[in-house]
Amino acid sequence: MADLTLALCLVGHLLPIASVLFAAAVVPMAAIVVRHRLRALLAGTVAACAVGFLIAGLGLLISLVVCAGLGAVVGWSTRRAWGVRKTVVVGTLVLWPPLAAVAVAGLAVLAELRRLTLVQITNSWRGASRILRHVGLGVVANVGDPIVRSATRDWWATIPLGLLVAAMVCLAVSWIIARPTLRRVQDALGPPRPDDPLDRLDDVEPSDPVPVELSGVAYRYPSGPLVLRDVSLRIDPGELVAVVGPNGSGKSTLASILVGRTPTGGTVTRPGGPGLGRRHGSAIVFQRPEAQVLGVRVRDDVVWGLNSATVDVDGILDQVGLRDLADRETSTLSGGELQRLAVGAALARAPRLLVSDESTSMVDPDGRHALIELLHEIPASGDVAVVHVTHRRAECTSADRVVALDAGRLVAPPGPPPVRSPTRPAAHPRGAPSLLTLRDVGHEYMRETPWAGRALTDVNLDLDAGEGLLVLGRNGSGKSTLAWILAGVLTPTEGTARLAGRPLERCVGQVGLAVQHARLQLLRSTAGADVAAAAGVDRAAAASALASVGLDPAVFAARRVDELSGGEMRRVALAGILAGRPQAIVLDEPFAGLDDPGRDALVELLVELRESAGITLVVVSHDDELPDGLVDRVVRLERGRMVEDSDADRPANRTGRR
Amino acid sequence: MIPAPAETTTSRRPRRRPEITVLRLLPRPSPLHRLWAGTKLLVVAALALMVSVRPTWPALGVAAAIVALGAVVAHVPRGAVPRLPRWIWMALALGAVLAAQSGTAPLTHVAGVELSLGGLGDWGLLTLLTVVLLAAALLVGWTTPLGEVAPALARLATPARWVRLPVDEWVVAVGLAIRCLPLLIDETRTLVAVRRVRRRRVTIRRSPVRTTLRMVGFEAHDLLATAVVAALRRARDLADAIEARGGIKATTGEASAPGMADLVVLGTIIVVVAATLLL
Numbered sequence: 009m010a011d012l013t014l015a016l017c018l019v020g021h022l023l024p025i026a027s028v029l030f031a032a033a034v035v036p037m038a039a040i041v042v043r044h045r046l047r048a049l050l051a052g053t054v055a056a057c058a059v060g061f062l063i064a065g066l067g068l069l070i071s072l073v074v075c076a077g078l079g080a081v082v083g084w085s086t087r088r089a090w091g092v093r094k095t096v097v098v099g100t101l102v103l104w105p106p107l108a109a110v111a112v113a114g115l116a117v118l119a120e121l122r123r124l125t126l127v128q129i130t131n132s133w134r135g136a137s138r139i140l141r142h143v144g145l146g147v148v149a150n151v152g153d154p155i156v157r158s159a160t161r162d163w164w165a166t167i168p169l170g171l172l173v174a175a176m177v178c179l180a181v182s183w184i185i186a187r188p189t190l191r192r193v194q195d196a197l198g199p200p201r202p203d204d205p206l207d208r209l210d211d212v213e214p215s216d217p218v219p220v221e222l223s224g225v226a227y228r229y230p231s232g233p234l235v236l237r238d239v240s241l242r243i244d245p246g247e248l249v250a251v252v253g254p255n256g257s258g259k260s261t262l263a264s265i266l267v268g269r270t271p272t273g274g275t276v277t278r279p280g281g282p283g284l285g286r287r288h289g290s291a292i293v294f295q296r297p298e299a300q301v302l303g304v305r306v307r308d309d310v311v312w313g314l315n316s317a318t319v320d321v322d323g324i325l326d327q328v329g330l331r332d333l334a335d336r337e338t339s340t341l342s343g344g345e346l347q348r349l350a351v352g353a354a355l356a357r358a359p360r361l362l363v364s365d366e367s368t369s370m371v372d373p374d375g376r377h378a379l380i381e382l383l384h385e386i387p388a389s390g391d392v393a394v395v396h397v398t399h400r401r402a403e404c405t406s407a408d409r410v411v412a413l414d415a416g417r418l419v420a421p422p423g424p425p426p427v428r429s430p431t432r433p434a435a436h437p438r439g440a441p442s443l444l445t446l447r448d449v450g451h452e453y454m455r456e457t458p459w460a461g462r463a464l465t466d467v468n469l470d471l472d473a474g475e476g477l478l479v480l481g482r483n484g485s486g487k488s489t490l491a492w493i494l495a496g497v498l499t500p501t502e503g504t505a506r507l508a509g510r511p512l513e514r515c516v517g518q519v520g521l522a523v524q525h526a527r528l529q530l531l532r533s534t535a536g537a538d539v540a541a542a543a544g545v546d547r548a549a550a551a552s553a554l555a556s557v558g559l560d561p562a563v564f565a566a567r568r569v570d571e572l573s574g575g576e577m578r579r580v581a582l583a584g585i586l587a588g589r590p591q592a593i594v595l596d597e598p599f600a601g602l603d604d605p606g607r608d609a610l611v612e613l614l615v616e617l618r619e620s621a622g623i624t625l626v627v628v629s630h631d632d633e634l635p636d637g638l639v640d641r642v643v644r645l646e647r648g649r650m651v652e653d654s655d656a657d658r659p660a661n662r663t664g665r666r
Numbered sequence: 667m668i669p670a671p672a673e674t675t676t677s678r679r680p681r682r683r684p685e686i687t688v689l690r691l692l693p694r695p696s697p698l699h700r701l702w703a704g705t706k707l708l709v710v711a712a713l714a715l716m717v718s719v720r721p722t723w724p725a726l727g728v729a730a731a732i733v734a735l736g737a738v739v740a741h742v743p744r745g746a747v748p749r750l751p752r753w754i755w756m757a758l759a760l761g762a763v764l765a766a767q768s769g770t771a772p773l774t775h776v777a778g779v780e781l782s783l784g785g786l787g788d789w790g791l792l793t794l795l796t797v798v799l800l801a802a803a804l805l806v807g808w809t810t811p812l813g814e815v816a817p818a819l820a821r822l823a824t825p826a827r828w829v830r831l832p833v834d835e836w837v838v839a840v841g842l843a844i845r846c847l848p849l850l851i852d853e854t855r856t857l858v859a860v861r862r863v864r865r866r867r868v869t870i871r872r873s874p875v876r877t878t879l880r881m882v883g884f885e886a887h888d889l890l891a892t893a894v895v896a897a898l899r900r901a902r903d904l905a906d907a908i909e910a911r912g913g914i915k916a917t918t919g920e921a922s923a924p925g926m927a928d929l930v931v932l933g934t935i936i937v938v939v940a941a942t943l944l945l
Contacts, residue, residue, distance in 0.1 A: 032890055039894050047832070054836040055843035058819060061707075062810075063688050065803040066714050067796075121721045128765075128792050131785040135764030185890075192891040197898055267910075285912025292910045299903035300910070304813035304845050313911040337813065339848035353911065457745040459690055497859040521863045528856045528896060531864075531888035541888070542864045570895065584864075 034182040037079025099179040108168035126160045196570040215283020217290040217361040218393045226273030245391040250404035253413035255603045263365040290361035291354035297346035328352040342483035344375015372630035399603035444471040449503035463489040464648045474622040481645035495521035520585030520593040526577035536565030542584030553587035575606040592624035689807040698740040698809040703818035705928040706806045765789035816841035
């Protein structure tokens with residue numbers, strides 16, 4: 009949050025329309041105040057100031073402090089539902105006196121800096137007034153001269169007066185800009201979450217989380233439906249238990265109860281307290297790799313929240329296979345490595361119960377295998393119970409026991425999963441002139457700087473209308489860069505990328521792009537409004553686009569974006585793209601985090617789109633086990649190069665046929 | 667073969683957008699990299715203090731010399747220097763023109779035009795002071811592993827602990843803010859890309875000014891709200907992750923501490939700054 013303010017202030021420093029951006033920078037600060045305590049704002053301000061000072065020194069720091077002050081007032085006024093007038097009056101009374109006092113005191117102490125600044129203002133005005141007289145605007149110059157003269161002479165009066173006006177204007181502008189945004193943020197996220205009842209008893213109770221016995225456990229979120237009902241099970245030390253079930257079956261709730269959340273019904277019996285995050289207590293690894301890493305460096309992350317002297321960091325990194333990366337920054341790790349790091353951070357607490365809550369679902373296949381192997385080794389290495397929650401039945405085969413959940417109830421474990429074979433492309437009829445052409449395309453980020461990094465090299469690709477292409481590659485293989493180039497939002501540094509002969513960067517919008525983080529693609533507050541805005545179409549067209557992706561407009565058009573599930577968000581984003589009638593669609597990791605039914609439904613939809621509408625599809629994925637029929641060509645990227653093309657024997661001169 | 671369309675388009679690339687070169691560690695290690703982060707922060711603060719109290723050419727010279735020495739020791743390559751957007755240059759040029767026309771003595775005449783050397787001098791001093799301070803901050807960002815900033819601040823903020831300010835909480839916040847910067851940059855890039863892909867169909871030219879302004883307002887709103895929601899969601903995830911590790915305590919593996927080199931550097935800087943201020 010503080011980062012966002014910082015970024016906006018930074019941009020504000022660099023852009024001429026700075027004032028508006030500073031007002032925008034108030035919004036994140038105000039959002040903190042609306043949703044949290046003032047103390048959080050204080051911490052956020054300190055954080056933003058520290059980073060801001062590192063970036064641009066004192067000037068940025070001062071503007072950040074001012075933004076925080078404005079944010080506090082606007083946030084508070086939103087909480088109290090004040091009008092603009094009351095906000096301005098109260099805000100001015102609160103902010104202006106200290107601001108003016110500090111400014112006047114500072115200028116009084118720094119006499120030479122003050123003199124230089126005032127001289128600079130006088131000089132600039134004198135230059136301006138002379139030029140004004142030259143071009144026949146002497147009137148303006150005559151009016152301005154005495155004003156500037158007395159303003160610079162009586163700076164001790166002008167500065168506070170100027171600040172008073174500035175404070176009032178800034179407050180009003182911030183209020184106008186921030187209010188609607190804050191309302192939408194509140195709508196999107198609902199009321200601030202109450203302090204989670206994750207157990208705090210363990211201060212008095214020694215941690216001893218296993219064996220844990222659940223009997224007749226039920227859970228209901230406040231004013232929500234029952235997500236778990238009558239669940240009874242027992243977890244013993246030294247065993248690996250897999251919990252399977254589709255999205256929304258209550259798996260994650262069960263996981264949180266195992267690590268200490270108090271159920272709303274039934275009983276949980278343990279020898280001691282759950283001790284979440286404590287030594288010899290329980291530990292949990294979540295789904296999103298980048299969201300649970302807290303340290304800047306790998307080494308820091310392992311010991312985050314611990315006394316570093318008591319932890320054998322290298323031993324733990326060895327165990328999770330990250331020994332060589334100990335000093336790397338965590339932002340440079342792949343998803344699989346991040347998840348293994350999260351397991352490492354859990355192991356640093358020598359837990360007796362380790363819960364993995366869908367930790368494998370956003371990770372590429374190699375990373376997944378390594379992670380499952382790791383989870384498998386842990387129970388054997390000590391008296392640790394491991395619970396692996398997953399929607400992939402294939403991951404259960406190595407578990408000692410499988411528990412299946414469906415709609416909040418325990419059900420009989422499903423049979424072995426159907427074996428998926430690697431995607432086998434179907435032949436695509438040739439002959440049509442190619443739609444997308446990439447010739448010797450390469451891309452280098454941050455060219456001519458010490459941080460230059462090559463993402464793509466010599467990529468040649470011809471895609472026909474209606475063709476389906478799967479781009480495979482591991483994290484960091486350049487596949488997302490390729491996706492962005494195909495969508496025209498990134499201009500390659502080498503080679504040419506064309507859509508029907510025109511450079512792609514000038515056809516932005518004609519190739520749809522579905523980004524991996526679907527939430528960022530939905531900018532309006534409801535699904536229907538977003539589709540309409542994305543495509544520039546009316547409500548009716550938006551409704552039919554929603555219907556075309558299998559979402560009933562009657563139900564979903566008015567549905568808030570933040571109430572959608574991950575799969576539904578992807579569909580709404582897709583509807584927004586389709587309504588704009590693109591010639592091709594690029595989808596970046598469209599299946600990450602979806603369970604089998606969700607994935608199958610999306611695949612079915614995409615296949616239908618290709619067959620009925622003749623839209624060219626480019627699917628970028630790390631998953632080579634996609635169902636047949638989706639694509640008819642597979643390209644594999646490795647370190648920015650195309651190392652495999654199922655269509656390699658296709659005549660490049662397109663005079664011949666296969 | 668399809669006749670290759672004229673390759674000239676390749677050379678006519680749109681102007682390269684300025685890349686973010688701040689807060690990135692220079693890959694080549696140097697003595698400046700090994701200095702304690704707190705030392706570098708203190709030096710930047712001392713320089714800022716010095717030129718604020720004495721904004722004069724000699725003080726500027728001293729500060730510039732220190733920053734230049736740092737840049738040489740850190741092997742800063744030319745490519746690392748951020749490219750400024752064009753309008754900054756234009757603003758600077760405008761300032762120079764106004765100052766040159768101010769008529770402040772001493773004056774000189776070039777090709778019949780009167781130029782004020784006094785005005786230009788003041789303008790140059792103020793501009794260069796800003797540039798030198800910015801360069802000092804950049805230098806710290808280029809040579810300091812970001813992971814070392816929070817622990818260094820924790821040590822520097824020890825006095826604040828005596829008056830019972832929640833320093834540890836702040837240090838954790840700084841650490842998390844630094845940790846989240848790459849995520850924010852990533853999300854911002856995605857948002858910008860999404861906006862560009864969506865924007866095409868708005869027929870701005872045909873609509874009247876008012877409508878256009880409204881559209882721009884709406885769009886800014888959309889982006890801002892989405893960014894804030896994304897940030898709040900991330901904050902929620904982080905809170906879960908912190909909870910899963912048993913709450914907020916220490917933040918770093920090995921707290922780096924100032925060594926001999928740091929004492930020498932700090933001592934030298936204090937002497938130089940004091941001398942500049944007193945002379």
